[in-house]
Amino acid sequence: MQTKGRDERKVQISVARMIAKYAERSPFFLNPDEVAAKNIIAGLVRNKIKYGYAYYPCRDVKGVPEKDRDNICPCRTHKDEIARQGTCECGLFVSEAYFNARAGIRS
Numbered sequence: 001m002q003t004k005g006r007d008e009r010k011v012q013i014s015v016a017r018m019i020a021k022y023a024e025r026s027p028f029f030l031n032p033d034e035v036a037a038k039n040i041i042a043g044l045v046r047n048k049i050k051y052g053y054a055y056y057p058c059r060d061v062k063g064v065p066e067k068d069r070d071n072i073c074p075c076r077t078h079k080d081e082i083a084r085q086g087t088c089e090c091g092l093f094v095s096e097a098y099f100n101a102r103a104g105i106r107s
């Protein structure tokens with residue numbers, strides 16, 4: 001049982017590192033709503049453990065690798081979604097304007 005917990009912790013660290021790295025090098029920010037971000041990250045971790053990839057929890061995993069790969073975090077459509085609505089569908093990544101508005105920062 002300890003091994004399972006250790007493995008899950010390794011996956012949590014791996015997913016958190018991947019998300020932080022992407023946020024650093026992209027023009028996007030992590031959602032400033034910590035509860036929402038933690039829930040989404042927990043879903044990514046669950047999917048990585050279950051399927052081997054960090055599939056977004058807001059989209060169904062069909063079991064068809066050619067289709068499912070479009071939903072690995074960060075998904076293919078996140079840039080368009082953020083440009084259109086300020087957040088990706090899952091709400092993990094947000095635009096600078098969205099981040100500033102929610103974090104109470106004036107531009």
